[in-house]
Amino acid sequence: MYKIKIYHLFIFVCVAFIGATACTKKDNGISPGNDHLKFLVLADNPKQTIQNFGASDAWSIQFVGKNWPEQKRQKIAELLFSNENDDASNPRGIGLSAWRFNLGAGSAQQGVASDIQDAWRRAPGMLRNDGSYDLEALEGQRNFLRMAQSYGVDQFIAFVNSPPVQFTKNGKAYSSGGSSTNLKNEHFVDYAVYLKTALETIKAEDGIAFNYLSPFNEPQWNWDHSGQEGCPWRNSEIASTVRIIDSVFASTTLPTKVELSDAGKLTYLYENDGDATRGSQIEAFFSNNSVWYIGDLEVVAKKISGHSYYTTYNNKYLLSVRENLRAKVKEFGSDFSFWQTEYCILEDNEEIQGPGRDLGIESALYMDRVIHTDLTVANSETWQWWLAVSPYDYKDGLVYIDYNKDDGDIYESKILWTLGHYSRFIKQGAKRYDMWRSDNKSVEQSIDGIYASSYRNSDGSWVIVITNQSDIDIPVQVGIKDLDDLTFKLYETNADPETNLDFTLDISSDETIEVKGRSIITLVSDTP
Template sequence: MLISLLSTQAQTTITVDPNKPRRNFEGWGMSLCWWAHGVGRWSAANYGHVVDLLTDSVTGLGYNIFRYNIGGGDQPGHAHMRQYGDIPGYKPTEAGAYDWTADPYQRNIVASIVAKGKPVIWEAFSNSPPWWMTISGCAAGNTGGADNLKPTYFNAFADYLTEVVRHFRDNWGISFRTLEPFNEPSAGWWTINNNQEGCGFVNNQNGMVKILGRSLQSKGLTATTIAAADENSIADAVTGIGKYDDTALSFTSQMNVHSYNGKNSRAAYATVGAQKAKRLWQSESGPLSWPGGNQMDVSLWMADVIIRDIKEMKVNAWLDWQVLDGGVWGSITPNYTQQTVVPNKRFYMHAGFSRFIRPGAQIIDSDRDSTMAVWVPSTGNLVLVILNSQTTNRNYVVDLSRFNSVPATATAYRTSTNEDLVQQPDVAIQNQKLTVIAMARSINTYVVKVAAPASIIVQKKNRPNSMQPWMRLHQPGLVVFPFGNDARDLRGKAIPILRS
């Protein structure tokens, strides 16, 4: 039957060339807001199950990058935020002290992630300054979406963010690798009394970055650098980073962008990132401009976004927005009343990438759209993802002749309308060619145990380890850190200092 099908349909050849320039891939991730502010209220067992779905690379998504939202906190009496969108700030008033008991639910999820004992990259980001630093007196935005941080409060905002970062390090054992002061700053839709925190920041991002960088330095937060600017449009990101001077760029180690809009600027973003020698993240995405349809439709659409973002923007990490959400935005559908979750079609689509393409992988060249090839040193696997969004089957011949040796078969997995990352019969490899049928409307993952060319082996041996664990564990739920004479875990419980 396979021979018959292949003989009557045209074949597309995919050439995978590991000898061309490659780049390191740090992994997959997501933001914790707003879902963690809700799920963190659940029982520890129930939210621990959610964290397993997010972090386990065998049965879950295997995500290893998490973005913690430093809430600004809105003015008392304001009641316009969406459910769980009212992230508390740590300094509710200008004259008052910091409240380190704030935001307990999001911190419950942080603690649960830490307790799993897996290497994690942490980023802290802000959607808005505290309300009392804003022009409008509202953490949702300003009239007409105008810039909302008071011009005389740049230093205060930097001090607030870095004080939170320092407290997490010194008291809760979490070192944020990057700190992002902006979120879609040029979008123009952060308006007063909106339903979520947001802050326009079109003007003087350059100045804010320099003030924030100096604040990090002055507090000895040398392990934390700045990421910027999480624009909603890739085109805006290209324009915006061009306005940063050399000093601002020296504080900025990473360029973040959301791939919702401006997709025609992917290649330009990659070029700018290379010119400025910055690590590139696609730090938030989702079906904002999706034309509509069902769960399978949005899964196919998002798979195309992932492949194009990674191949065309040449990003080092790919992050989702709200993995837990209803409708088509989430990969996991939560029931907040019953404290239960159900993975949906998007979950299995994402897992078709993230379970197999692991941190430290190298993106290698594959010369066809809708395909991606990745060498994973930690497993010795070549991972191929082939997307077929069409309504008819497509035949592919994958040329593996540039590898030193290949096995007799490849392992195959498929997500389709009626399949959720289901393992398929092994596919034969003949004459160093893998011949496959990508069924109509399907996402296909092929895993091949190959012997890498010498160029990959040399690069692997000489590559610095960018996947550092950003915490150390002693007991489940307890964070070990060598700071101060007393400590508390992320749930606020006193713990002893353990020194090594």
């Protein structure tokens, strides 16, 4: 429980501070007698509009959504999508607003012949060898698609790791090598027709129209291993394929836009990073001086998407990548934006490693730093995680389950609840606002200490997320420029296994709390 102190001198967010050095786990910069740093939400300085927070149904939902007991399916759906509270005012779920649906290539139907040894990483495909479509092959995924919609999710993205195996050069859902696509030349039009037909079929059967389609996933990787479905794409091949998709989709009533380009690393969006044929993708696709310019096509969404993998360590690199990306996106005008569309902890550095399931706070805090900088430095309009449900001993899931296709236990993670500090309260259409802090610390100086971000929803309610990466409790006050007499509900996740996005207390703008070390809190104001 928080310690409450009352101050009537100011309504700023106050956080302990001293000096110009960054707060760290060992030294948070506090000196005796200096226990106030003031944060102020700059309500007259709006930034980007937030579109969604999401996760994907790869790969376990094909089994969970079909085979697991209905009660457990509903529990997982509640954890991911619910916006309801329990009797103690604690959120029942994290209220995701977007759902990424994997259009598989058919490696699941191939079985062991797919060369993908792990059956959980094979993906079922809709396309039969005779050219007809088999919706039942996606039964588990479609069940969760409908459950997401029933909870109020209204943004759906279909993503493709590999074209259907019927269309690939090697008849597999992974490449035989090289940087060029595994899609046969004679099947480019067939691929576009397949994408259109697949989405129209799901719309006709399930009543769900996909907002976006991602036909290329992490095209910078060669995908010449049989660990999962994947396909490389050169920029020239992406441009050619999208032009065909634009022509084919001209006859559909679907609202679907093509999302480019789900880059495997953010640097590929603004520089070559060693691969001129697959890098500098903002310039390649959206500069009208480029031979691969497709930004004027009707089917293309006026945004660029990428994944935050391999750009999160160390802090200087974390920030420089996002600063460079923000600057490049800004060159293309105010109606052009960046979406962060996939991340999990794949890192292997001094601070964290991907292998080893972690339901606790350490991995959650690492993720939180990525979320914070993607939103406040890169100005991403979205933040999306990789596996919504994972059976693995890896830091890749929000919800974890036993490695069992038919039944098992469900395990909640603090990664889940930490993402919920954003997704549960920041809704589509919210504006992010800049914040002032009286110690004048830069993002780099504060990123290992305490930091905050603020948002205003369309209904007028304010959301402030504060993360304390240091080991000690720090006093905090909450306030917004030119606004008095606000009341906030406070939700907390900390190292305690039982404290997960818990409603803690109501506070007013003249109250001071102490943010626990190694914790995240979200403050949600009443609606004016």
